[in-house]
Amino acid sequence: MATIGHNNLNAKLVLLGDMGAGKSSLVLRFVKGQFLEFQESTIGAAFFSQTLAVNDATVKFEIWDTAGQERYHSLAPMYYRGAAAAIIVYDITSADSFTRAKKWVQELQKQGNANMVMALAGNKADLEEKRKVTAEEARVYAEENGLFFMETSAKTAANVNDVFHEIAKRLPRAQPTQNPAGMVLVDRPADGARAASCCMI
Amino acid sequence: MENSEASVSSTATRTWHDFLERMRQPSATEFVKQIKNFIVSLSNNAPDPERDTASVQEFFSNMEASFRAHPLWAGRTEEELDSTGEGLEKYIMTKLFTRVFATHPDDIKTDNEFNRKSALIQQFIHPDHLEIQPIYRNETSWLQAQEELLKINTYKSPRDKLACILSCCKVISNSMFNASVSSNENPPGADDFFPVLIYVTIKANPPQFHSNLMYIQRYRNKSRLVGEAAYVFTNMLSAESFILNIDAKALSMNETEFVKNMESAQIVVSGLSGDYNGEHLQSQSGQSQSVSESKLKEVPSVSDLENKGASMLVMDEEGSEKFENFRYLYSKAGDLTVGEVEDLLNGYKQLVFKYACLAKGMGVPVVQPDAPGTQTSGETRDDGKKEGSGVAEPPPEIVIGGEMVDAPENDVQVEAVRVEGDRNDGVGASAHESPVTGEVASQTEENVEK
Numbered sequence: 001m002a003t004i005g006h007n008n009l010n011a012k013l014v015l016l017g018d019m020g021a022g023k024s025s026l027v028l029r030f031v032k033g034q035f036l037e038f039q040e041s042t043i044g045a046a047f048f049s050q051t052l053a054v055n056d057a058t059v060k061f062e063i064w065d066t067a068g069q070e071r072y073h074s075l076a077p078m079y080y081r082g083a084a085a086a087i088i089v090y091d092i093t094s095a096d097s098f099t100r101a102k103k104w105v106q107e108l109q110k111q112g113n114a115n116m117v118m119a120l121a122g123n124k125a126d127l128e129e130k131r132k133v134t135a136e137e138a139r140v141y142a143e144e145n146g147l148f149f150m151e152t153s154a155k156t157a158a159n160v161n162d163v164f165h166e167i168a169k170r171l172p173r174a175q176p177t178q179n180p181a182g183m184v185l186v187d188r189p190a191d192g193a194r195a196a197s198c199c200m201i
Numbered sequence: 202m203e204n205s206e207a208s209v210s211s212t213a214t215r216t217w218h219d220f221l222e223r224m225r226q227p228s229a230t231e232f233v234k235q236i237k238n239f240i241v242s243l244s245n246n247a248p249d250p251e252r253d254t255a256s257v258q259e260f261f262s263n264m265e266a267s268f269r270a271h272p273l274w275a276g277r278t279e280e281e282l283d284s285t286g287e288g289l290e291k292y293i294m295t296k297l298f299t300r301v302f303a304t305h306p307d308d309i310k311t312d313n314e315f316n317r318k319s320a321l322i323q324q325f326i327h328p329d330h331l332e333i334q335p336i337y338r339n340e341t342s343w344l345q346a347q348e349e350l351l352k353i354n355t356y357k358s359p360r361d362k363l364a365c366i367l368s369c370c371k372v373i374s375n376s377m378f379n380a381s382v383s384s385n386e387n388p389p390g391a392d393d394f395f396p397v398l399i400y401v402t403i404k405a406n407p408p409q410f411h412s413n414l415m416y417i418q419r420y421r422n423k424s425r426l427v428g429e430a431a432y433v434f435t436n437m438l439s440a441e442s443f444i445l446n447i448d449a450k451a452l453s454m455n456e457t458e459f460v461k462n463m464e465s466a467q468i469v470v471s472g473l474s475g476d477y478n479g480e481h482l483q484s485q486s487g488q489s490q491s492v493s494e495s496k497l498k499e500v501p502s503v504s505d506l507e508n509k510g511a512s513m514l515v516m517d518e519e520g521s522e523k524f525e526n527f528r529y530l531y532s533k534a535g536d537l538t539v540g541e542v543e544d545l546l547n548g549y550k551q552l553v554f555k556y557a558c559l560a561k562g563m564g565v566p567v568v569q570p571d572a573p574g575t576q577t578s579g580e581t582r583d584d585g586k587k588e589g590s591g592v593a594e595p596p597p598e599i600v601i602g603g604e605m606v607d608a609p610e611n612d613v614q615v616e617a618v619r620v621e622g623d624r625n626d627g628v629g630a631s632a633h634e635s636p637v638t639g640e641v642a643s644q645t646e647e648n649v650e651k
Contacts, residue, residue: 015391019332024390043374045388046395047432064432065391069332071451072395075439 007057011171012064014080016104017089018097019068022123025154026089027063030164033157052168059168061085068100076104077111085117085167090138092122092151093130098138105145117170118147119163125151126158213361219281220288228273235264236289240296248304254419257293261422264289290422291358298357301420303412311411315445319406322447324466326403330452331396336384342376343397347405353413359421362413363430369405370433373397391436399440414438469559
């Protein structure tokens with residue numbers, strides 16, 4: 001898989017985080033800054049399909065946004081089931097959103113896919129003067145829990161692409177089994193067209 | 202929006218004809234035989250969702266592999282192969298529909314639960330309860346989205362049913378997108394989209410909703426329930442789960458307020474008679490036993506409820522017996538004693554009070570009856586008697602019965618839609634594809650018989 005010509009990796013990536021932490025702004029900033037195939041989504045900014053080139057392979061992310069309101073929390077497992085990666089987003093100007101992010105991390109560690117690549121993103125890094133969560137605090141937490149951490153700004157685009165690229169690099173290659181609900185390894189060039197046609201029904 | 206929908210259905214029709222055309226080729230005889238055998242073999246065993254799902258999915262994938270390897274498809278594009286696969290799914294599932302759709306007792310139970318809960322919650326739910334932002338509130342497009350979702354029962358193939366969910370979501374997100382553009386906001390993400398989807402689903406309350414979702418999940422070809430379709434479908438499952446579990450907290454209400462809303466909704470929905478909630482309200486109002494009896498007679502006298510009840514009474518052979526217990530109904534004024542007049546007047550006052558409360562609860566204007574009061578009370582009693590005799594429950598069951606018992610292809614769909622008909626007259630008419638399904642399916646059947 002990792003050695004031959006067309007290395008296409010499909011990866012489901014789920015976005016978790018408090019309402020207003022900027023989950024969808026982050027993704028929008030990411031997909032708008034890309035030059036590779038960007039599949040126009042029919043349902044707003046809640047779902048995106050975006051392909052990234054990493055080293056000798058391409059990773060096609062299917063990005064699933066989730067509703068961050070507390071009342072929808074218990075539904076999250078339906079979304080992160082089978083996900084290859086997760087970005088847990090909080091707002092550096094809100095201590096509550098960081099607490100919430102830590103809850104997500106714990107939940108994913110307990111119930112998520114064991115190989116899931118997790119990123120912690122402290123968003124709204126441009127609002128330094130309103131900061132409530134220090135970068136140090138978050139970094140220590142991330143290290144203790146084996147996630148990678150970046151502070152991002154959907155507004156200035158700082159670190160936004162880096163988060164996605166870093167995830168793409170960390171995704172396990174040559175997965176031996178096909179997980180029907182999550183990562184699907186394909187090496188047929190026509191697959192892109194097929195997936196696109198499915199979305200158009 | 203309209204254009205894309207038109208192209209969706211024409212693509213689907215083309216796909217379908219293409220599949221049937223290929224199956225008529227002499228070299229496809231083997232496939233036709235396999236398909237026929239599969240349907241027969243599956244139908245020979247007792248229904249078992251898990252086993253049936255596995256068999257069907259395995260059959261889809263084996264057949265598609267065989268198509269790919271067969272000379273009939275040599276040099277065909279991926280799209281053409283895809284289209285044959287879609288045709289196969291539609292053919293098989295149309296044939297197995299009555300066997301596998303809404304036949305599991307657990308599914309039927311959840312259908313009823315969902316239906317009951319949505320019917321109650323839709324009476325009082327407000328966009329605030331779900332944190333739907335004001336800029337995204339658009340009742341007109343929500344109605345349109347409800348209509349798209351309600352079309353789900355006009356189709357039999359998993360793909361067509363799924364397409365109804367997708368178009369419902371598209372209507373919602375298009376309107377939200379436009380709202381975001383005009384107010385210079387970012388396009389809406391899931392924080393904004395999902396609550397609206399829940400709201401629309403509660404308001405639409407499609408009959409047999411859980412069964413529809415399970416049917417798609419089990420029998421939509423797994424290799425095609427991917428990408429955005431998978432995301433949208435997950436949202437729908439997730440919305441269903443939220444609705445089934447709605448409690449006070451889920452709607453940012455306190456417990457008392459939630460219970461009160463549910464009770465009022467219950468009265469509106471079923472024209473409550475002497476069951477628990479009714480007794481409860483009764484004891485609160487501190488009235489006597491005779492009032493409790495008169496409560497049986499009250500029901501919202503909204504014109505369409507009236508009409509519905511009237512036609513049901515006409516159909517009911519024992520309809521006239523239902524009036525016999527109302528002692529004043531056939532009385533003449535001269536027959537009444539002074540004591541009875543007082544009794545009647547009390548009854549009248551209670552009736553007016555209940556009518557006003559129920560009309561308020563349903564959000565309809567309180568209309569002054571232009572006929573004399575006695576006549577109004579008589580009419581209301583008719584309905585009250587009917588509802589009191591337990592008519593509130595049957596409608597969902599009638600649908601289920603219709604679906605399960607009456608196999609004929611298109612009748613079933615009409616049956617299912619009829620229940621929502623008053624709200625959604627367009628649905629039956631726009632079931633453009635279903636007749637095709639029935640007709641061509643039988644043509645292929647002839648081929649299969651050969």
